[in-house]
Amino acid sequence: MSSISELYDVCWEEMRDKLRKWREENYRNSEQIVDVGEELINEHASKLGDDVWIIYEQVMIAALDCSRDDLAWSCLQELKRQFPDSHRVKRLAGMRLEALERYEDANKLYDSILQDDPTNTAARKRKISILQAQGKSSEAIRELNEYLEQFVGDQEAWHELSELYINEHDYAKAAFCLEELMMTNPHNHLYCEQYAEVKYTQGGLENLELARKYFAQALKLNNRNMRALFGLYMSASHIAASPKVSAKVKKDNVKYAAWATSQISRAYQVRGCLPTSVGLHTIQVTFWPRLMSSNNCSN
């Protein structure tokens, strides 16, 4: 089995820089990280200097993802030897126990961290992940709510909570969480789009209008967002098709829907394929697997 450096003809500095890029941009390509990182650690550990510790952490988490307990254990040992009293290392030990499904032991470890330092957010979040892993989603939701009461600014937690609520089909609360995210990141088109999707799924004329507006906002922020374009088309056409709207509103929405259709066609033309109306319908149906529900059409 040839090493990475032979396969791709890279030197160890490039491997280290690649790992740094993956770390900073939060990539989750665990197999690649394990391959590159393992070689870096085994062959070039001395040349890395102080970088080696953060690489150990990164490789260990990736190894847990790939069920490589041997690698994870060796990384953990190195880290424990260097930082014997560190909470961060304790959390990694807890994560390894979680990966081995020893949830009780992991919980005990996290509780000991929290006793020592009640403001440690990482340990709390790991405890919530344990509940999620065990499938106890309502308890996870409750714990996450309590966590967020104390740490209102934690955006990762808000996002996780919105996903949990969506899985429970509690769209109103999911919308609340996404509003928090939109408030703190007003220029992120993905949050606008997710919010609009939740509103669309909730259904009802007001929510459809809100959905349409937020799809448009997402497009304004990033005009390449195809999902938002389709969302705009669908929400506008649903409002136009609803019997309860006034003529003016109907006219406006037909205009928006037509504009959206033209944009979609142009996008496909640029990519080199012309959609027919049948094609458009198929794309609609397949493209919205998660949130499409037939209840919406009756509003």
Added chain:
Amino acid sequence: MAHLLLDSSIRLWVVLPIVFITFFVGVLRHYITQLIHNDKKVDLQQVSDSQVLLRSRILRENGKYLPKQSFAMRKHYFNNPETGFFKKVKRKVIPKNPMTDPSTLMDMMKGNLTNVLPMILIGGWINWAFSGFVTTKVPFPLTLRFKPMLQRGIELISLDASWVSSASWYFLNVFGLRSMYTLILGQDNAADQSRIMQDQMTGAAMAMPPDPNKAFKSEWESLEIVEHKWALENVEEELMQLQYKTTLF
């Protein structure tokens, strides 16, 4: 004014040594501070409060991106006369008297020890060791008022105020080497004296001001006066206008 010609050995034995002494003392200070520095224990309540205040501020600034209902709901949560967070929550404030509170006293003493003491000691030593002669000339003209300050030990009435003694060269170094410290020790280093003085002047730093009640009250007032003007009122029209100017794909 007459151009003085200084002995070149002044440059070798005074100017450069002062630079090195200042620099190394600064580096030493940085490491000593790191050694005797103990981690500040953060209070959960404080962290939580500061995040709540942050959320309220963000609500004020970015509330216009939320629907009217959601904004009203959050404003109500904070400001409602009976159940609003800012009205209901009163934190018990123990006025932290800096004289009697032992931890802040320790911190203050440590700060003094590592920063002010070396400065005084070395400044005094330089004044004593390198006195009686002129060290360097500052490149800009100074008024006569600066003479007693910058020309310690040189009692010449006719000497131009731009010629300074070694003590002033030392002080110049203390402030001037700040960027060198940033280069070598990285940002946020303890050798950066002027920053410490700035901190002392600005007073209440990042950590929660000792009176969260006051902070809550001022946040309540600012939130009261905020109106919700929805930024998405005409977003579809704006979007379509935008696309006529630039092609979408």
